[in-house]
Amino acid sequence: MDPILKKYGWNSFFEESFKDYPDGYEAGRVSIEYKNGFKVLTKDGEVRGKVSGKLRQTGIRPSVGDWVVILRDDSRTASIHSILPRKSKFSRKDPGRVAGEQVIVTNVDHVFIVTSLNRDFNLRRLERYVAIAKESGAVPVVILSKSDICDDPEERRKEVEEIAPGISVHVISAIKNTGISELMDYFSAGNTVALLGSSGVGKSTLINMIMGYERQKVSGIREDDDRGRHTTTERELILLDGGGIIIDNPGMRELQLWEAGEGLKETFSDIEELSRLCKFSDCKHDTEPGCAIKKAIKEGTLSEKRYQSYLKLQREFLAVEMKKNIGLKNMEKKKWKQISKYANQIRKNKEKGI
């Protein structure tokens, strides 16, 4: 396996889907998305990648983090022929389309869910982020930041561990430089970490500390101005000196539960398990007798707030699913409209003898 690609996160999973490509095709990882192209890291350095006509037709666009298959035009430019299957994927509803999916980043191994130990601390929001992270296929890690301004960080840690069983929780302070060296274990060679969290929780500060220097804002880099290209996002996949990969990730703030069926179930596995104990298999956990959820709430083994949070996220998820279906139906309608228009045209041409 190529040692340089390995540094960028290449592994047997991607190798397996790449192995049947003929000679001349190369694998590379998308590190930045520009308005009309991508920066792709290859074993021979960076190239500027453009999506091939065939890939464009599929409607699937590469995202930061993707492993892509390229054919070079020359040493610095290449066309992107395909996207290798993704190990994990963060997406949200495309703000520009009714029910379009916008993939934000892919192939993330660990996602740091950062929340600060001040007013931002909110167990319900954490549950939501954990569900999104689980659904993506990445492993969630909770980072409780700014412990220096919290009276009882260990108490908060316990609360988080309760709602997110099995998930690692780290308490850190950038000011006091505590808890950060433990995070370095996640930056082993080839492992990709992305950060998720509200504005102001200290994500940039943490990235700077991990990188060991004050990183320039990606948006400030305008290396392509001379050719009229600009970065469209501030997202960048960065290789750390000590190995490991970090995706600096402003866009992840507005993530919705785009796809969260399994992620939601896993996050609330306690509730899912309880509901299996209800007397009726279609129990609405409302007024039915023998309801295990109502019983657990009454006995204090399940918190009412957690149950409400579960219901809320489930409603949100169902609403998105509905929108998706409406979007699909509209797409279908449009397609048939086009087909009948085309058929009419053919008929008219025939009548005219064209």
Ligand SMILES: Nc1nc2c(ncn2[C@@H]2O[C@H](COP(=O)(O)OP(=O)(O)OP(=O)(O)O)[C@@H](O)[C@H]2O)c(=O)[nH]1
């Ligand atoms: N008290 C305290 N403040 C911190 C700590 N880490 C970061 N801050 C401060 O929190 C503020 C926000 O930090 P940022 O790193 O910019 O937060 P961010 O999450 O990157 O915010 P966005 O870029 O808006 O997403 C800054 O004023 C930091 O100095 C910490 O450990 N303790």
Ligand SMILES: [Zn+2]
């Ligand atoms: Zn029930």
